[in-house]
Amino acid sequence: MTATAELPVEGELPELAGATAWLNSAPLTPAGLRGRVVVVQFCTFSCINWLRTVPYVRAWAAKYRDAGLVLIGAHSPEFPFEHDLAKIRAALDGLGVEHPVAVDNDFVVWRAFENAYWPALYFADAAGRIRHHHFGEEDYERSERVIQQLLAEAGHDDVDDDLVAVEPDGVFRAADWDGLGSPETYVGYARAAGFASPGGVDPDRGRVYAEPPRLALNQWALAGDWTVGSQTATLGEPGGRIVHRFHGRDLNLVLGSRTGGPVRFRVRIDGRPPDGSAGLDVDGRGDGTVVEDRLYQLVRQDGPVADRTVEITFVDAGAQAYVFTFG
DSSP states (O other), X not given: OOOOOOOOOOEEOOOOTTOSEEESSSOOOTTTTTTSEEEEEEEOTTXXXXXXXXXXXXXXXXXXXXXXXXXXXXXXXXXXXXXXHHHHHHHHHXXXXXXXXXXXTTSHHHHHTTOOXXXXXXXXXXXXXXXXXXXXXXXXXXXXXHHHHHHHHTTOTTOOOOOOOOOOOGGGXXXXXXXXXXXXXXXXXXXXXXXXXXXXXXXXXXXXXXXXXXXXXXXXXXXXXXXXXSSXXXXXXXXXXXXXXXXXXXXXXXXXXXXXXXXXXXXXXXXXXXXXXXXTTSOTTOEEXXXXXXXXXXXXXXXXXXXXXEEEEEXXXXXXXXXXXXX
């Protein structure tokens, strides 16, 4: 076992009784978990920061389950569609998440932990005491070493100290942090920044928006008939666009459909089809379809990262856009 620093006691493992449902498990309690090492991860299924942690968390859950680890997801939704139990279940099943998940639609578990982040990890020992936490992505080796240390403290000294072998790809691939120059960008007016359409946002009212002559880095704009709500912008007529000037290898956009039906869209990068820089959810011509409420990877650049302008044109009405994220 690799030597690690002493872990302080940060508090007691809070109750999980506020969950509105459980997936992959009957309801779990701190009392019932005594004697097991527990890791709780806060998540929400459209969050790119959480998605990039999934291969590691799945691997820890599988490797250390028989040694006494219980890994629990706490799904606390950011957007309205993430409250839907069927959508949560389908999303997590599609991601291969098999460990217990507390559906925390009312944020009761979130508040019990005094949490403020997606993702967030809390590590509890076999006595039910929180001994470590980590907010955000990365730090995977340290997190796994903490699991190993807590299992050893609980008497499971036969756990090997090799780290899980994970090679993330697709949406799970780590961000290119050195080349990333664009922040998370919300489309709804409650948290929007960098909006550049002339006249600004007209909250909660349908209006025809226009693009400015040019966009500065990290500015974005709408064109066409949109209604901008607190968390989302909804397209009223076919042919509307969203444009964003960004700097990053990847560009993702959380999208949904007002009617639940498919919404076709077309992506251009600096006015051209993406070809080899197409994301997972578009083809080389830039064509894609919104078929469910989730994160869509629209751009993954295959060359040098530079300032680019992406244009997403929606062929059908009813598109709903929530947040841009980058990698």
